[in-house]
Amino acid sequence: MLKFGLKQYIPLAVAMLSFATVSHAATAYINQVGYRTGEAKEFALVDGNGSVEIADANGQTVLTATPSAASYWGPSGQNVQLVDFSDLKVPGTYSIKVGGQVLRSDLKISDKTFEEVAKASLKWYYYQRASMALDEAYAGKWKRAAGHTNASVQLHSSTGASGTINSTKGWYDAGDYGRYTVNSGITTYTLLSLYEHFPDYFNTLKWNIPAEGNLPDLLAEIKWNLDWMLTMQASDGGVYHKLTSLDFPGDVMPAKDKAALYVIGKSTAGTFDFAGVMAVAARVYKPFDASYASQCLEAAKKAYAWGLANPDRNFLGNPEGVSTGTYANDDPTDEKLFAGTELYISTGDASYKVAGSTEYVSWWGGMDGIATYGKATHATEFGGDAAEAKQNILKTADMFVERAQTGFGVIMNEDDFAWGSNSSAANQGVWLLHAYYLTGDSKYYATAVKAMDYLLGKNPLDMSFLTGYGTKSPKMPHHRPSTSDGVAEPVPGMLVGGPQPGGEDIGTESWECSDYRTGKPATSYTDNRCSYATNEVAINWNAPFAYLAGAIEALSAGYAPKFAAFPSTVAIKPAVVHRTSVKQGPQLRFADQMLYVEKNGKRFNLKGHRIK
Known part of the structure; x- marks a missing residue:
């Protein structure tokens, strides 16, 4: 027996x-x-x-x-x-x-394996460009006329000023045509850091976009948004919160959206976000355009000074008559930490140093995780703060590795299935790569790849969440150009928000969704244009996906960040x-x-x- x-x-x-x-x-x-x-x-x-x-x-x-x-x-x-x-x-x-x-x-x-999806997710930013016609030579069947080309924009009373400013360029934020300083902050930083970590790899990688001067494609794309962000800084150093119409437009192409645009609000969080991004840009663009780099650094310093002088200028909600995205924030201390960290790295001026780091992965409303990256990867500059930041990264990374041993072999737990859950998976992967940079331990690399596996099909919905890639991928994202351009396939390279059980888009109106919730967060999703809660796209969701895919390719090609804990010539071995x-x-x-x-x-x- x-x-x-x-x-x-x-x-x-x-x-x-x-x-x-x-x-x-x-x-x-x-x-x-x-x-x-x-x-x-x-x-x-x-x-x-x-x-x-x-x-x-x-x-x-x-x-x-x-x-x-x-x-x-x-x-x-x-x-x-x-x-x-x-x-x-x-x-x-x-x-x-x-x-x-x-x-x-x-x-x-x-x-x-991930080179094409990396290029596609980066090229999507070209498709999101405002104030520019997308030529067939670059955009193929997704060509379109320029939208929102008017340079002069009215200052809303919520800015505390009157008159107009000139503001063009930038990326449309999501499935709508708004442009938001706060969300541009984490997005632009993530893409700048991808270049800063792997410049030799991205100096030669191309994906057919109109590039300015001698700039690599990645920096040319980022500059389109940096140029817009610079227009959003007031003469006093503060930065306006957003540039939108008073309400969301209908399902029309950008050139057909004729609603008046307004510069709305001025916020401490947005200003510190701007300062941190411009501090990074000053380092990254200096080898290509010293004058532009200097402009970015001076803008960063001016913004930081305004933020210190106005610590409570919080954007808590839309002013009356405005119903576009809020990106509300009542605590800008994490944005200050981000801005001070990056300014100290760029200038060496100790007055910018701010204490603190975190164990939590960043999102647009929580920038202290990004400051943790900066401190941990600059040990000489930050000393004991760097050691603490490193330990915070490794503590969370070890938890992620443990999680990925069971279930679908992914990092996410039930709490991660909030709005934009796919960006949580991607940002968790980016966090793991930083743990890999700091230690050279392949378990972190292997678990970061599992985040890509999840996003590209190894999930209970059996679908790739990136439009145009995989056996089954989203066909009807909540994205106005993809809805109204007359092309059957959606614009490629977009990471949709992903499953989450909130059901904010469910209702009885003609534009709302029928109830698609399953009782389980990881399967509460619908591939339908109505679903802005699970099937919309956004620049801050694509950015960590692009970083993850691009960094994995760069590492596998033998490149490593200069601050990494392993030799500059990398030979990735299969992890246990x-x-x-x-x-x-x-x-x-x-x-x-x-x-x-x-x-x-x-x-x-x-x-x-x-x-x-």
Whole structure:
């Protein structure tokens, strides 16, 4: 008799036998864009029994893998097994089989796996340019006329001033045509940091956009938004909060949106955001245009001084008659920390140093995580503050690594499924890469890649959240140009917001959604234009995705940030796949018309005799 006590399994065995004829088919969830040739690889399996076979294009089995113990993933309410197939290293397209049944035939392995999605997610910013016609030579079938070209814009009374300013360029913020200083802050910083960390890689990477002078494509794109941000600084150094119409436009192309534009509000948070971004820009653009870099640095200093003098000029909500995005903020201390950190890095002036770091991943309303990056990666400048920042990064990164060992093998928990949940996944990946930069420990790199896996298909919705990429991707994002341009496919390279259970867009009006909530946060999503709560796009969501994809490609090409803890020539090795710490007890399995007990990789029949 087996030591684990077979008798207790007999009732369950009978139940499984009666259920066998109607059992659910297994489902494999994969990164639909692909996996890198020489690195760790993993997909998720639900309702699978027994081993997994991976077959090549000729139908020949090239690898057999044993799934991990099943673990429950609360956000989707599923029991999930993880399948490690890291030993498969030959480029190609493969099939996944369980019990002889082909679950899917789109498993791809390649080199430079994320280069195209990195370029696509960066090129999307070109498609979001205001005040510029998108020529067919660059935009293809998504060409369009210029929108919002009027330079003179009325100052709203909420700015505390009157008259007009000249303000053009910039990126449309999301699915609408507003431009917001606060959200531009974290977005522009993230893209600037991608270049600053990997300049040699991005000096040569191109994705067919009109580039200014001798600037690399990434810096040319960022400058379009920096130029707009500079127009939003008042003569006293303060920065206006946003540039929008009084209400959101209808589903029209930019050139058809004729509503009057206003500069609205002036905020401490927006001003500090501006100061931090301009301080980074001063460093990054100096080798290309010293005069522009100087302009950015002086603007940063002036903004910081205004922020210190006006610590409570908070934008708490829209003024009467305005209903566009708020980006409200009643506590700008994190933005001050960000601005002071970057100004100190750029100037060496200790008066800019601000104490503090955090264990929390950044978002547009919480910039202290970005300050933590700056301090941790500049140990010489920040000394003890850098050591504290590093420990904060590693503490959270270790928690992320542990989370990724079970469920869908991703970092997210139920609390992460808030508005823009996909940006949470991407920003968690960026955090993990910083832990990798600081230690050289490949477990952080491997877990960051798992964030990409989730965003590109290894999730309970079985879809890539990036338009135009993957076997199944969003077709109807909440994005006015994609709705009204007459092109069947949406603009490519957009990361949609992702699942979350808030249901803010559900209602009975013609423009609202029917209830798509499932009771589980990770599956509460609809690919519908009505869903601004799950299917809208935004510049601050695309930025961490672009950073994650671009940094992974740069690292794999042999580049490393100069501040990294490992040599400048990087050879990424497959990380050890960290298995769940849950010990796998006896498991009932059903395969090949036979019910058996499996324990520690060995199989026994119901009489307790070893069969394999």
